[in-house]
Amino acid sequence: MRKERGLLIVLSGPSGVGKGTVRKELFSKAGTNYEYSISMTTRSPREGEVDGVDYFFKTREEFEVLIEEGGLLEHAEFVGNYYGTPLAYVNETLDAGRDVFLEIEVQGAAQIREKAPEALFIFLAPPSLSELQNRLVGRGTETEDIIKKRIETAREELEMMSLYDYVVENDEIQNACDKINAIIVAEHCRRERVEKQYLSMLRGE
Ligand SMILES: Nc1nc2c(ncn2[C@@H]2O[C@H](COP(=O)(O)OP(=O)(O)O)[C@@H](O)[C@H]2O)c(=O)[nH]1
């Protein structure tokens, strides 16, 4: 029996919607059977963030070398910094039959839609723009100017929502996590059944 390639799961949504919080909650549970791909960024570490855990923190020069060498599955510039997904880690993990979870913004997700349309695309949406602003301000990690830019970007990001396979509103953290896990389980069921059908067709049944 050939080994199934893992599923690539893409979670996007505007800054401040709660992607990081939801992702940490998903990964805190025993039995989570997907792997988190740690991104590269040129953003400075926030207090408490650890290199190699939260991000791989890079200089612009280092990041540009990575782009040139083709080391990234996707990358984007977001409010003045580069962010990107390491290609080798994603490929190796998927090839080993394990699912990979990416938490990335919408431009990067659009690149993956081109390169890997079989991926599962989930958009995490805020209950409202004002609630998004409250969360960004409440987090207290950005200056007023950066928050303003992130909110402006959020308006454009929200317009991309309809391109996603699923939209989950992050009203309550646990509620959003339950929905995301249900979507992943359902997608596996769909793929397994389609694969079974394909194999039985090949056997001429
Ligand atoms: N395209 C892309 N976006 C990423 C990647 N890693 C993180 N991001 C996104 O970049 C945006 C800014 O990230 P960050 O500065 O950590 O802010 P936060 O997500 O609001 O805490 C967020 O929307 C992240 O999801 C990546 O590898 N590629």
Ligand SMILES: Nc1ncnc2c1ncn2[C@@H]1O[C@H](COP(=O)(O)OP(=O)(O)O)[C@@H](O)[C@H]1O
């Ligand atoms: N469902 C939720 N309800 C209320 N606040 C939330 C919820 N999810 C996240 N938050 C808060 O919103 C802020 C932004 O969340 P974060 O995970 O950093 O967002 P993102 O990674 O999308 O930028 C944080 O202070 C977090 O505690």
